[in-house]
Amino acid sequence: MSEPLLPEPALPEPAAPALPTPTSVTGELPDGLLAAFAGYENALAANDLAALDAYFAPGEHTLRGDASGLLVGHDAISGFRGARSGTVARSIRSLHVRVIDAGHALIVSVNAPDAGGAGLVTQLWTVSDTGAWQVEAAQVAAPPAAINPTVWRLVGNPLVAADAPADGATPGALAGETIAVKDLYDIVGFTVGAGNPAYLREARPATETAPAVAVLLGAGASVRGIAQTDEFAYSIAGDNEHYGTPPNVRVPGGLPGGSSSGPAAAVALGQASIGLATDTAGSIRVPASYQGLWGLRSTHGAVDRAGLLPLAPSFDTVGWLTRRPGVLRAAAAASLDASLQVPVPPRFAVSAALVFAADESVQAAFVDGLDRLTRAGRIDAPDLVDVGDLAEALGIFRAVQAAEAWLANGDWVTAHPGALGAAIAGRFAAAARVGATAEAEARTELAAARARLDAVLDGRILLLPSASSTAPARNAGPAEIEATRTATLSMTSLAGIGGYPALSVPLFEIDGAPFGLCLVGPRYSDLALIDIGAALAG
The missing domain is CATH 3.10.450.50 (Nuclear Transport Factor 2; Chain: A,)
Known part of the structure; x- marks a missing residue:
């Protein structure tokens, strides 16, 4: 038996409630x-x-x-x-x-x-x-819960059935798969709650289903349910003050990552095989990394965003979380226009600044992991590139994101004081202060940053950790969470600036806690990234 490693606290005097005589x-x-x-x-x-x-x-x-x-x-x-x-x-x-x-x-x-x-x-x-x-x-x-409300807002068996194939037609590529839909997408007859009870109370049932949902139904998948999100998708932690924090089965006691926390947890728990999610600044890649899942942020604009509650349309993308790469590829292939997809040779690049933005344990494990992949012949030695000042790039991204978040949701936020959790309220308060001049300057700088990234990467696939750390503890303080958030966003925001697809591959671990290898590819290389990621994972 273990020896005490800490000073023993004084035990309180035990009370004596009525207990049954031992059976x-x-x-x-x-x-x-x-x-x-x-x-x-x-x-x-x-x-x-x-x-x-x-x-x-x-x-x-x-x-x-x-x-x-x-x-x-x-x-x-x-x-x-x-x-x-x-x-x-x-x-x-x-x-x-x-x-x-x-x-x-x-x-x-x-x-x-x-x-x-x-x-x-x-x-x-x-x-x-x-x-x-x-x-x-x-x-x-404990007694099993019919529905874990931290993961799901609504669940059915199914909630929405797959489209029936025509007589004699071959079943769709996603036949038998189930979807956890992030609570931002319209589904006919259901409301969107955006992770906020006050917003949900006022919502009206959708009259049409979002194309990103409809295409999966058409490919044979059914909707298992509507999964929770961080409020208005304005977070990457996965903690919702109203509905609670979904579990992280790979890191018990750890945050699940957000804002696609519900779909990610549903997939990791085996309650759905596909999480239909969104990624503005890492909201697919971070939960994928924290929970050991496959997660793809699609090329910006490659999947129709109609019927999707916006956060920042210049960066919002549709994407998917799965446990297996084959299911991810099938979901992406059903949703993307094949005629726009481009092949990408497996040429890789690494940025020292992006690696050093992560904490020391992730840095060491990432470098060791790349070394093992190189020695195994799965990748050629990556080229070292300079992606520029990460803090400057993040500042540009945040200014445009905040301006658009306020434009999309500011009227509702203003009309509902006190309805938001503290962290999200703080972000919207900051967003309200971004003036027209600052926004215009940031948009000019954004275009320049995008062109610079295109030139630096020159068609290569950028390799980096999917997040700056493994999953933080659920009881981590606000200062620690914010520091982790800033470090992670300095890494994940580059894909948003470039409009690039980005894939998190569950390839690495630190003391049993997963973190992903992120592949950021040229625009419209989504399917090629999945194929390359699958080859790296073996």
Whole structure:
């Protein structure tokens, strides 16, 4: 068993709620064990974070698992608790104790949530050096939710059926696939909520289905449901103050990435095979990177954006998230005009500035990963290119994005004070201050930056990390989230400036946490990028 690696906090005096007599006990019941269990249940009911921390053994080997994944270490478990709002009220229905020895016991409890159903908790309790009983490992099985509201706004089986093929026709390329549609796209008969309850309350059902949705239905896929988004898609974190934060199954306790957080989580959870999403400044690439998914931002304007709630039309693009490259290619091929797609020779470029914008662990893993790909003969050594001042480019991008975001949504924001979460409200407040002169100057600079990138890349595929870090912790502070956001946007905004397609390939990991290799290609090289990415992934 693990040795304490941290000073032990003082355990509170355990309360003694009414617990059932243990249904079964093997071995001699140790003193204090049931009292400690009762104290833990009291702390859980009160969401007493300090007490819960004290009841879990300190150190890096403590475990807590549930359907979302495994948390390893006391700090990770504590951070998870701090980011949630508490647990559902419950009573203990039955209790089973298996005494291992004087200092270790296994407790299995069956609980009855007030909301219905039944839960099961298995805990390994150990005696600390000070004689206190603490949980060293726990597995929690809660009643399954019919719908996880952090992931889905609406779900059906299906919500919208695929178009039926004509008599005798071959089934479409996406037959049997299911779609999680980001809550920005029109679907006839349904409303768009844009990640905000106030906006949803006033929305009217769509009278037409957005072409980006319709083409997938025509190819044989069905809509599984409408998935959550960060408010107005103005974020890349994946935390929505109104609906909660979707899980990240690859990094338990980590942010899922946004603004396509719902579609990404639905795909990663296996609840849909295609996430129909959007990418303005990284909203597909970042969740793909954080959750180990394939994600493609299409060439700007290559897919019809009619019926899509805009954020910044100069940069908004349609795109897809999948678990497998073949499904991604089929979805993209069904949606793109094949006559406009261009082949791209596998010539690669790397920018030192883009690599150094990432944190040190990503830098090291990215360089090592490229070295392994080169030694394996999967890529030729990339050319080193200078893409210019990243801070300057991001400033240009942000000015145009903000001006367009305010034009698209400013009237609604003004008419609904207090309706937005704090971070999104702050972004719209900044957007409102971008004047006409600043916008005009930024648009001139944007055209120049785009031409400069075209010349520097010269038809090569730019390789870079898909995000500046692996998934941050859900309980990370606002300053840390904003620093990560700025670093990531300085990398992801270049594709927006150039109108380029960008593919995140789930190729790399750091201590089990995924991060993507991003391929940014020439305009209309979308399908070629997927083929090249699939070859790199082997």
